[in-house]
Amino acid sequence: MANTQLLGLFEEPQKVADAMGELKSAGFPVEDLDIYSGSPFPEGAFGEHEAEHRLFMFPLVGALIGFAIGLLWTAGTQISYPLITGGKPILSIPPMTIIMYENTMLGAILFTVLGVLFESRLPKRDLGLYDERITEGFIGLYVDCPEERASAAESVLASNGAEEIKKA
């Protein structure tokens, strides 16, 4: 059976927390509830599902790739044209270190940004059920539930003071 999506718009954060608590008590799985807000609240402020992520792995992978590229580039160019300059050895490790370092950091940063996008589940083509007032202070409580439970969810949202309830 198809699911129904609901978005309750609230002005008061406390009401969102109360509605969230009531929905969870009513048996709505916390993974199917989401909060949309225009600014970050402390984690768990609404009693929401706490997201797991592996963002920290991304810079490590990026750093390794960057380091490898740096190593190949610096070692490769020196070996492919073995000209002694300034009395330094053909494979001069100190200058290689500097370039490899920069490449390592660049790789780490590029991959971190990729990780941010991936872990934020961005980009998204379609905003779906959303309201522009969210970026003006309203808080959206999003419910994804089976069709037959939609009216129960709607009544929880309404009884906790939702200014408007959108459905999809």
Place this chain on the structure above:
Amino acid sequence: MAHEEHAIPQVPTHQEVASDIMARFQDVNRRYWSWLSLLALLFAGGIVGFVIRLSDGFDDRSNWGYYTATLSFLASTFLAMPIISAGLRLAKANWRRPLTRLTENMAITGVLIWLMLIPSLIALPATEGRLSVWFDFPHWMAFRGGNLMVWGTVVLIGLMLLWLLALPDLAAVRDHMPTSPRGKIAKALSFGWTGNVRQWRVLHSGALLLGAFYLLLYPTLQTLLQADFQAGLLPGMKDAIAPVTALINALQGAVGMTLVVMYVMRRFGGYERYFGIDQFWALSKPLLAFSLLWFYFWWGSFITFWYGRQPGETELIRFIVLDSYRYPLMASFLLNFIGPVVALIWNPVRRSIWGPTIVGAGVLVGALINHIRWYVAPFSVPDPPAGESWPHVLQQIPAGQLPEVADILIIIGGISGSVLLFMLINKIIPVVSMWEVGEGLRLVKVRRFLARYAMVIAKSH
């Protein structure tokens, strides 16, 4: 309700904390005496080592290399610790409160360190015919007078900072133990402190001011250490970055030592609630930063010398980097840079008691080895033949010098003597500041925040 998922943070009262700290302070048990006796024994061993060195005389400077390395190690760990207190107070970090006294109490080791400075100064050669940052100042006024004055001032400011910030707690000891000898000492030292508004204001401003003086003067001490005891003895050593390198290493050492001492106080002193995860976690971040900077400053020197390739530079690199002192450098590289960075980039390691402690202990071992490289090497360079000026290039590269029994006794004795002084002062001034922790507790409240509880922390001043 959702807030059940988040535990309610517990904040103890000031009275609770004060009576707990006082109880621990009053307790002088057998374990304390055993440790004290052991340290006294080791310190006595150090004095024996020192007497052996004295009997050898000062003509052969290489005898005093390990002694000077010990001196600089102590000055770059114990004596650097008040910087943590001063810096964190200036930055208004709230988590500092339980650990500031511990670092301030370490200022007492300055007395031993200052006394240890004197033989090292005697071992230095005359300025005539060689380069020195004192240029043409008369020898006695420059090296000896200058160093004794700067080091003495640093020690004095450290002790004044300790005394000023301990006044309220000394008054508490005075009032709690009026008849005991410790109470009487506290009474004399507390200068009749009553804790009126005026006194508190002066204490706060004075602590900031003395802390700022300490921060400003300590780099001068490190500059003199590097200039007079290292660069001045190494022909061709033109390394302006060295004092800053030494300063950064000292800060790394100070953080490492604070972590280790905090762990010991937790494990053996029952101070778990004061030296908690917040303190270890917070200190692990500057430790990581200083470990990265360890490499940065070393590299700054190395790359310049390596590219310069002038005779003075290549010989120096061979001496203290590639040949004679290669293994000490590699050990320090591992313990002060690679190890800490690899371990501390992980938040679970940083946010633990064991992680920062192990890294801190490694950092201290690495620092000791690095100080040996820094000071034993220059002390092993022989004087030029009589009547000749000091050359600008190292004439021959001395071999790496291993410690003798006397040196090992001095290293162990110096460290033990410092810890001994710290343990003694801890029974005169409580190792956790009752008033500073209490002040912090007044600024923290637990509030309900939507579906959870949160700490609300106020910034004083």
Place this chain on the structure above:
Amino acid sequence: MYYRRTLTEAQINQQLLGTVLTTPLWWIVLFSILGIVVAGTVGVVGWMFNQGLGVTGLRQPVFWGFFITNFIFWVGISHAGVMISAILRLSQAEWRRPMVRAAETMTVFALMASLTMPLVHAGRPWRIFYWVFPYDWARGIWPDVRSPLVWDPIAITTYLTSSILFVYTALIPDLAIIRDRSTGWRKSVYGVLALGWHGNPRQWKIQGFAGILLSALILPVFVSVHSIVSWDFSVSLVPSWHVTIFAPYFVIGAVLSGVSAVVTLMIVMRKLYKLENFIWEEHIDALARLLIVVAMAWMFLFWLDLVFALWLKEEQEITVWNLRMFEPPWSWLFFIFFMFSYVIPVSLWMFRSVRRSFTWMLWTSLLVNVGMFLERFLIIVPALMRKGPQTFTYATYRPSPVEFIIIFGTIALVCFLLLVFSKFFPLIPLWEEKEGQLLMDEVKVGNVYVPAMVKEH
């Protein structure tokens, strides 16, 4: 930090998106003036390319003059962004909020301005591409990684890329705010740029971690960039350049000039964009305190540089320092540099009333940067002017009007780019301001209410 006003999210949107959603007359006027100056500068650069570098004051043996000074100056200014943003983010300093975006943006544009300088300085910039590409592919000759001149573009490109990504990542939530407030094609463009941001807890959590992670990653890059610039000098054997302390000395000097530039920018922004509700005396005061510490650290390094330069008593080293400090006109410039970048501002910043005065802080921060430009100039030019074994004259360097115009042109360029940026994106991060207000609280101690912040445990 003392939060005095509480604004609703709608009010924050309205006040900070003023120039994004509407176009005030002053913006058009300023845009036109700066645009004309930039266009004029481009014309002058074109003329110089046509005539050759002979129209500048560069003569043997001084081949590094105003352009390279300006290159270092702008790399220095670019250090402000990361200094403010990353360090304050990592230390969770509350007062960072209104200044991070502007500082980061200035980093990007200052770096772009700095990158133009080596190209202008080359005189025949198209030849750079000719040197790099056809030779490589045709004959297998690669850029020599042992040359510090190869390190510079790599470091600066890394820093520029990182800074742009840093700015963009923190901009995504604000782009969603603009998306929701705009219409027509603008809505589509901002919609694409906002990547479909909803603002759910997962996205906010990642955004928070990203700020910390990117700050931690970009900090080592920031330190490396100016260090690498300094190694252009110190790995050579030129007297007074071949010193080990240049890397930290350059970095701290860059932070001093960069943070001063942030102060200037904040004060100008406050006036132009009417940001009185966001930029307060407390912010400028906090920056001034930071500047005192940075300036003192910088002076310590300067002093070490001087002492260790002289202590070997090498004749050439002493000659250069003598030239810098005691021979007019260099001595005059040295005096101005020393007074402007250290003595006058640091003495004044000791007074609370100065630190909290926008007028005083504007002028002192400008003084610092005039001084810091001279500092870079004095590092470069007198060192090259000395009479070395291969040099036959003491030929002096006098910058020509062309060089002056190009220098002022780069200042106009950075201002112009910042102005254009502010038309499309907010200079103060809206979501960070909102978060700050949300976490703001008070604790009652006795009879007084002490400002406090909610901390996650």
